[in-house]
Amino acid sequence: MTEPTPSSSTTPSPTFAELVRVSTRIGCLSFGGPAGQIALMHRELVEERGWVSEEQYLHALNFCHLLPGPEAQQLAIWIGWKLHGLKGGLASGLLFVVPGALVMLALSMLYGFAAKLGWFAALFLGIKAAVLAVVVQALLRVARRALNTAFKRAVAVVALLALFVFNLPFPVVVLGALALGTVIAARRPAWLALGPMAPASALAPRPWGATIRAIAVGGLFWSAPLVLVFFTLGQSHVLWEIGSFFARLAVVSFGGAYAVLAYMAQAAVQTHGWLGAGEMADGLGLAETTPGPLIMVTQFVGYLAAFRAPAPFTPLTAGLLGAAITTWVTFAPCFLWVFALAPWIERLEHARRLKGGLATLTAAIVGVIGNLSLWFALHVLFARVATVEAGPLRLLLPDPASLDWRALVLAVVAGLLVFRLRWNVIAVIGLAAAGGLVLGQLG
Known part of the structure; x- marks a missing residue:
C-alpha cells in the first residue's frame, strides 16, 4: 500500500x-x-x-x-x-x-426477547410512524439535489415504476442506470448538467500494485467467515443464507442506505421470511436512533433471522452469530473499496463517463427511495396488504378496512414535526414512541 x-x-x-x-x-x-x-x-x-x-x-x-x-x-x-x-x-x-454496532446489537437482543409484549408493540407503533416521515424527508432532500434536469426526472420516474409496478430486481435498476449514464455523458452531457472537466495533466502513475494487493487481501478477509460457515454448517443453514445475501447486497448498495432498504426489506420479508414488514420498519426506527451508518439495520435483520432459526445453537448464540456475520459482510467491503481505489482518487476526478454514470445513478436512487416510501407507508398504515399480479405488473394493494388510525395520527404528527417545526430525528422518534405507548392502550 x-x-x-x-x-x-x-x-x-x-x-x-x-x-x-x-x-x-x-x-x-x-x-x-x-x-x-x-x-x-x-x-x-x-x-x-x-x-x-x-x-x-x-x-x-x-x-x-x-x-x-x-x-x-x-x-x-x-x-x-x-x-x-x-x-x-x-x-x-x-x-x-x-x-x-454495539448499541444496535443490544437493542436487537432486547427486541428479540420482548417483541411479543403489548407495551413493546405499542412503543414501536410510534417509532414506525416517525420513520415513515423521516423516509419521506430523505426522498425530498435527495430529489431536490439530484433532479436538476428533465432527463434525470424521467430516470427517477422510470426507476420507481420498474421497482414498484414491474418488480424488477434492484441490481438491474442500479446497474442499468449506471450504464445508461456513461453513454449519455459521452453523447448528451447537457442532459446530466455535467460541469467542465479539470485538465488531466501531470497525473501520478497508475497505482496498480497497491490496488491488486488491497483486492487480494481484502477479498480474502471478507470471504473468510462465509467460507467457514459453508464448510461447517452448509448452504441450507440460515447463517449462510444471511451471509451470502448481505454480501451480494454490499456490492450493489450504491446511493446510501435508503436506496437499498426497499430491496433488502422486500427480500427479507417476502423472499426469505426472516421477519415481518412491521418488524422491518421497527429495525429502521432503531437504526435511526443509534450512531453510525443507517445501513446498520442489516445487523437487526441478521440477528432476528438467526435468533428464530437457531439450530444447532441456542437462540441467543445464533442471533449473535447472525449479527456478527451480517455486520462483517456489510462493512468489511468498505475497507476493500477504499484501500483499493483511494490511490486513484485524482484520476477519478477526470473521468467524465464515470461522473455521468454516477449522476444518472443518483437520479435513479430518487425512484428507489420513492419505492421504499410507498412500501413503508402501506405496511405501517395498513394491517393487510395484498400483492396482485397481472402479467408483468405487480401491485401492492392495501385493504382499506385494515387502516390503523393510530399509526395515521402519529405519522401526521411526525410529519408536522419534521417538515414544519424542523425537529431532529431522535426527538421526533422519541415523541412518536411516547405517543405510541399512549394510543396503544386505545385499541
Missing part, C-alpha cells in the same frame, strides 16, 4: 493516538444519517483541526459517492488512510462503526 503524503495546505499530521481519540469521538456522536455524519467530520477534521484541506475533503467525498456502501464510513476510512496509511484507515473506519 502506497503511503499518502499530507497536503502542505493542512496542519501537520496528527499522531496515531490523536487520530484514534478523535475517531472515537466521531463514532459516538455520528447521529443524523450520512448528511449529519459528513458535516460532523468536516467540522472536526477540516474546520477545527485542519488535518485535511477543504479541497481534499470534497474530492474524497465525491470519490466515496462512487462506491457501494455507506459513504460516510468510507470517507472516515479515507481520512484515516490519508493521515496514517493502512492502520489509520482501519482505525478510523472501525471506530466509525463499532459504537453504533
Whole structure:
C-alpha cells in the first residue's frame, strides 16, 4: 500500500493516538444519517483541526459517492488512510462503526426477547410512524439535489415504476442506470448538467500494485467467515443464507442506505421470511436512533433471522452469530473499496463517463427511495396488504378496512414535526414512541 503524503495546505499530521481519540469521538456522536455524519467530520477534521484541506475533503467525498456502501464510513476510512496509511484507515473506519454496532446489537437482543409484549408493540407503533416521515424527508432532500434536469426526472420516474409496478430486481435498476449514464455523458452531457472537466495533466502513475494487493487481501478477509460457515454448517443453514445475501447486497448498495432498504426489506420479508414488514420498519426506527451508518439495520435483520432459526445453537448464540456475520459482510467491503481505489482518487476526478454514470445513478436512487416510501407507508398504515399480479405488473394493494388510525395520527404528527417545526430525528422518534405507548392502550 502506497503511503499518502499530507497536503502542505493542512496542519501537520496528527499522531496515531490523536487520530484514534478523535475517531472515537466521531463514532459516538455520528447521529443524523450520512448528511449529519459528513458535516460532523468536516467540522472536526477540516474546520477545527485542519488535518485535511477543504479541497481534499470534497474530492474524497465525491470519490466515496462512487462506491457501494455507506459513504460516510468510507470517507472516515479515507481520512484515516490519508493521515496514517493502512492502520489509520482501519482505525478510523472501525471506530466509525463499532459504537453504533454495539448499541444496535443490544437493542436487537432486547427486541428479540420482548417483541411479543403489548407495551413493546405499542412503543414501536410510534417509532414506525416517525420513520415513515423521516423516509419521506430523505426522498425530498435527495430529489431536490439530484433532479436538476428533465432527463434525470424521467430516470427517477422510470426507476420507481420498474421497482414498484414491474418488480424488477434492484441490481438491474442500479446497474442499468449506471450504464445508461456513461453513454449519455459521452453523447448528451447537457442532459446530466455535467460541469467542465479539470485538465488531466501531470497525473501520478497508475497505482496498480497497491490496488491488486488491497483486492487480494481484502477479498480474502471478507470471504473468510462465509467460507467457514459453508464448510461447517452448509448452504441450507440460515447463517449462510444471511451471509451470502448481505454480501451480494454490499456490492450493489450504491446511493446510501435508503436506496437499498426497499430491496433488502422486500427480500427479507417476502423472499426469505426472516421477519415481518412491521418488524422491518421497527429495525429502521432503531437504526435511526443509534450512531453510525443507517445501513446498520442489516445487523437487526441478521440477528432476528438467526435468533428464530437457531439450530444447532441456542437462540441467543445464533442471533449473535447472525449479527456478527451480517455486520462483517456489510462493512468489511468498505475497507476493500477504499484501500483499493483511494490511490486513484485524482484520476477519478477526470473521468467524465464515470461522473455521468454516477449522476444518472443518483437520479435513479430518487425512484428507489420513492419505492421504499410507498412500501413503508402501506405496511405501517395498513394491517393487510395484498400483492396482485397481472402479467408483468405487480401491485401492492392495501385493504382499506385494515387502516390503523393510530399509526395515521402519529405519522401526521411526525410529519408536522419534521417538515414544519424542523425537529431532529431522535426527538421526533422519541415523541412518536411516547405517543405510541399512549394510543396503544386505545385499541
